Amino acid sequence: MTKETIRVVLCGDNGVGKSSLILALVKDRFIPNLQDVLPTVTIPRDFSSSPYSPKNTVLIDTSNNDPLELQRQLKSADVIWLVYSGHESYERISLYWMMTFRSLGLNIPVILCKNKCDDCGENTTGLEAEDTKVEDEEFIPILMEFKEVDTCIKTSAKTRFGVNQAFYLCQRSITHPIAPLFDARIGELKPLVVTALKRIFLLCDEDQDNYLNDEEITALQKKCFHRNIDANELSFIKQTLTDISAPSQEYSDCELYVPEKGITRDGFLVLNKIYAEKGRHETTWGVLRAFQYTDSLSIQNKVLYPKLNIPDTSSIELSPKGYRFLVDLFLRVDKDNDGGLNSKELHFLFKCTPGLPKLWSATNFPFSTVVNSRGCITLQGWLAQWSMTTFLDYRITTAYLVYFGFQEDARLALQITKSRKMRRRAGRLYRSPVTDRKVFNCFMIGNAKSGKSMVLESFLGRSFTEIYSPTLKPQIAVNSLELKGGEQYYLILQEFGQQETSVLENKEKLKECDVLCLTYDSSDPESFSYLAELFDKYEYLNNYPVLFVALKADLDKVQQRCHLQPDEFAEQLHVNHPLHVSSTWLSSLNELFMKITEACLFPGKHTPGFPPEAALQESNYRQTAMVLGSAAGFLALFAFGVAKLIRPSRYS
Numbered sequence: 001m002t003k004e005t006i007r008v009v010l011c012g013d014n015g016v017g018k019s020s021l022i023l024a025l026v027k028d029r030f031i032p033n034l035q036d037v038l039p040t041v042t043i044p045r046d047f048s049s050s051p052y053s054p055k056n057t058v059l060i061d062t063s064n065n066d067p068l069e070l071q072r073q074l075k076s077a078d079v080i081w082l083v084y085s086g087h088e089s090y091e092r093i094s095l096y097w098m099m100t101f102r103s104l105g106l107n108i109p110v111i112l113c114k115n116k117c118d119d120c121g122e123n124t125t126g127l128e129a130e131d132t133k134v135e136d137e138e139f140i141p142i143l144m145e146f147k148e149v150d151t152c153i154k155t156s157a158k159t160r161f162g163v164n165q166a167f168y169l170c171q172r173s174i175t176h177p178i179a180p181l182f183d184a185r186i187g188e189l190k191p192l193v194v195t196a197l198k199r200i201f202l203l204c205d206e207d208q209d210n211y212l213n214d215e216e217i218t219a220l221q222k223k224c225f226h227r228n229i230d231a232n233e234l235s236f237i238k239q240t241l242t243d244i245s246a247p248s249q250e251y252s253d254c255e256l257y258v259p260e261k262g263i264t265r266d267g268f269l270v271l272n273k274i275y276a277e278k279g280r281h282e283t284t285w286g287v288l289r290a291f292q293y294t295d296s297l298s299i300q301n302k303v304l305y306p307k308l309n310i311p312d313t314s315s316i317e318l319s320p321k322g323y324r325f326l327v328d329l330f331l332r333v334d335k336d337n338d339g340g341l342n343s344k345e346l347h348f349l350f351k352c353t354p355g356l357p358k359l360w361s362a363t364n365f366p367f368s369t370v371v372n373s374r375g376c377i378t379l380q381g382w383l384a385q386w387s388m389t390t391f392l393d394y395r396i397t398t399a400y401l402v403y404f405g406f407q408e409d410a411r412l413a414l415q416i417t418k419s420r421k422m423r424r425r426a427g428r429l430y431r432s433p434v435t436d437r438k439v440f441n442c443f444m445i446g447n448a449k450s451g452k453s454m455v456l457e458s459f460l461g462r463s464f465t466e467i468y469s470p471t472l473k474p475q476i477a478v479n480s481l482e483l484k485g486g487e488q489y490y491l492i493l494q495e496f497g498q499q500e501t502s503v504l505e506n507k508e509k510l511k512e513c514d515v516l517c518l519t520y521d522s523s524d525p526e527s528f529s530y531l532a533e534l535f536d537k538y539e540y541l542n543n544y545p546v547l548f549v550a551l552k553a554d555l556d557k558v559q560q561r562c563h564l565q566p567d568e569f570a571e572q573l574h575v576n577h578p579l580h581v582s583s584t585w586l587s588s589l590n591e592l593f594m595k596i597t598e599a600c601l602f603p604g605k606h607t608p609g610f611p612p613e614a615a616l617q618e619s620n621y622r623q624t625a626m627v628l629g630s631a632a633g634f635l636a637l638f639a640f641g642v643a644k645l646i647r648p649s650r651y652s
Contacts, residue, residue, distance in 0.1 A: 020158075330379050459493055491593060532569060
């Protein structure tokens with residue numbers, strides 16, 4: 001992240017030219033006979049500067065005459081501009097200044113500057129060039145001994161040689177730090193940057209042939225630096241990689257560049273290592289930051305987890321743009337074009353991520369959704385899985401979209417559904433019909449052995465099995481289905497095993513539920529009483545849409561040992577009679593999944609405690625008829641009395 005302000009503290013022995021360097025930078029000319037210490041100077045960012053440049057850079061001059069003030073300024077510094085000018089001040093770099101920084105516990109970059117190099121410049125030739133070489137060699141022992149020293153440079157305040165560059169190096173040590181990228185002691189890129197660059201290589205290798213061809217390199221250049229790569233520069237890069245991979249060179253055992261194919265992953269890493277060695281590490285940072293990496297070589301949290309303002313009763317779904325990206329990703333990774341992602345293809349797909357989401361691992365992916373006969377997730381299952389993930393925890397989806405290389409703001413791949421309104425009828429509130437949602441969540445509730453797991457398996461198109469396996473931990477199944485009229489929806493079915501009681505007691509968890517599918521074994525006389533007891537224990541279940549389902553309907557139906565039989569219990573709640581379903585009757589299963597979805601779309605019709613509309617209308621009709629009848633009788637009696645009063649007597 002770009003710092004708003006960088007504090008650069010200039011220090012060094014008295015007389016080395018610290019103040020002259022500041023004025024040469026600010027005034028662009030040499031001013032002799034200066035005061036001992038200049039006041040603080042603030043240099044604002046130039047409009048032409050990089051967006052990663054700080055808004056302001058503060059230059060702080062110091063003097064050795066006030067040690068306490070010097071220490072105070074050093075402790076507040078972001079970078080130290082350490083200046084020397086002759087043999088004596090050079091010796092004190094190692095013996096005094098670097099030791100002082102360490103004793104203060106400073107862990108900030110140091111830019112070492114040899115000032116008063118008045119003879120350096122474009123016209124330096126002959127013997128002067130030899131002297132320059134000697135001066136260069138002065139830096140090597142310090143660079144080798146002190147890892148805090150970021151880089152070294154020669155300057156002249158008098159001729160203004162190297163002054164602007166030294167100032168830029170101070171900024172760059174903060175905006176484009178070398179420390180996270182390169183370990184100078186062993187001459188290698190650090191592990192975190194290697195991991196990041198490998199991921200970037202995978203994302204840029206569009207055709208997945210393990211080479212970056214010219215088109216892919218050009219696309220990378222444009223994304224990172226907003227310009228096309230020069231043909232000569234591209235040729236130079238290729239030639240450099242070819243030369244250093246020659247038999248007598250350091251990388252003779254590596255394939256760095258292959259003509260007609262492109263740059264290999266090793267070549268991409270070596271190229272960035274060369275940039276670091278030659279002080280061009282801002283190029284590597286340009287690549288990293290284009291892919292949202294921070295100085296700590298992690299992707300920015302605000303990119304992975306963008307903030308969304310979500311009303312309490314709304315849900316999150318994938319937008320058409322999100323679905324399109326996931327479809328394209330699936331098709332690109334399905335190398336054998338068999339319509340399914342095998343384990344090898346899935347492994348390759350998730351190489352540029354931290355691995356499978358924990359939610360997926362916890363719910364037995366890929367068998368939580370649709371797979372083909374070889375156990376490979378299909379495109380239908382892939383989209384269903386991400387629909388479920390987005391509904392349950394959209395932050396997982398936004399993070400993985402970024403990992404997969406989604407080029408835009410991850411929020412564009414999502415859409416927020418309308419808030420779910422509440423309506424009132426017969427003195428009670430219920431959920432209004434749903435108009436814009438495509439993903440629904442159903443909790444399968446019922447006694448052990450009632451057949452819930454088989455419903456989940458059947459929903460994913462798997463065949464019936466007689467083998468019973470108790471559900472110990474939560475299970476999930478997600479698939480798409482199409483209602484009459486062609487509308488497509490995604491339905492999530494969840495069962496909770498031993499955690500069912502804790503889920504029912506968790507009202508926050510129940511907010512995620514669109515319908516409770518209450519199941520019992522119609523061939524087991526003890527099965528339904530479990531559901532009846534739930535309504536006695538948790539009265540608030542009457543506030544949720546419910547659907548009673550009699551499973552194992554292919555077996556002999558038995559009388560339930562309960563104070564009310566299932567049909568009577570449903571009538572008492574004013575909901576539909578139990579739906580009779582068998583995992584061996586495909587038509588009954590299809591009807592069940594349709595009914596569950598319809599209950600999600602029209603929750604009021606399936607919420608307990610509301611008389612059916614016809615009964616309600618008949619009751620209203622009877623009440624109206626009684627009122628009207630009473631009113632008519634009263635009016636007739638009143639009319640008779642009035643007539644009697646005003647009719648003339650026959651005897652008058």
